[in-house]
Amino acid sequence: MSSxxxxxxxxxxxxxxxxxxxxxxxxxxxxxxxxxMNEAMRALLTTISFTGEVGQKIGKEASKLLSEFIKSSRKSLKEAVESVKNTIVISGIEELDISRNDLEDIDKQVVLVNIKKLYISDDVDWKLLDEKIKSIKMVNEISIPNHIPKLLFAKKCFMVKRIIVRSEKREEVSSQNVSNSISDEQ
Known part of the structure; x- marks a missing residue:
């Protein structure tokens, strides 16, 4: 069946x-x-399949905790929903470039969902990124500058296929490719 x-x-x-x-x-x-629902099922299956018996125990415990949470903690769930209200959700985009100005201009935290390619500009530092981007979910590829701490950044990610750490600016790479093409033609 096609997508x-x-x-x-x-x-x-x-x-x-x-x-x-x-x-x-x-x-x-x-x-x-x-x-x-697809994400919930995927997350549950990932939890259950997590290293055999340990994963089954974790999955069972997670299911119990989730069940208890739903039964006994409607207030907590409402608080979680309220916290979502204080975020901006950006989703369903093929490619997105985010600069320092983009993050500074936004007055709430951002959740990025279902984006194929995400590019974080070199002018974005970790402090600003951590403050403004709450989470990144279901992204095929993210390109970050090398001054962003990879593991701290990865903690914000869920179901991200690939994180690329750049050592050069995109513009420099593009201009180098152009000059290489010109010299190749000569």
Whole structure:
């Protein structure tokens, strides 16, 4: 089945209140219910498959904790949803370049979701990035300057396929390629 074809699935036995909260959270995150469900299923399967028996124990405990959280902590869930209201969700973009000015101009934290290629400019430092970008989810490729700490940056990422650490500025690389092409032609 191609990614453009959509198939409808019926799931019986869902808790109506849980589904309502789930779908409202998806909307607040800028995702469709289907996209959010796919991510939830992917995260649960990843947890369960995490190194055999240990993963099963963690998965069972995570399921218990999630169940307890949903049953006993509607207040905490509402607080989590409120914190989402204080963020800007940017999603569904092929390529996005983010500069220091872009981050300084925004008055809330940003969640970046479902972006194919993300480029963080060299003028962005870790302090500003950490302050303004809450999380990065479902991105195929991210290019960051080498002064951004990789592991701290990676903690903000979920389901990111590739993080590239650049040692040169993009503009310099482009101009070098142009001058190399000119000298090759001569």
């Amino acid at each position: 453009q074809e959509k198939k409808t699935y019926t799931i019986r036995g869902l808790d109506p209140e849980l589904y309502k909260t789930f779908s409202e959270t998806a909307k607040k995150l800028g995702l469709s219910v289907g996209e959010f």
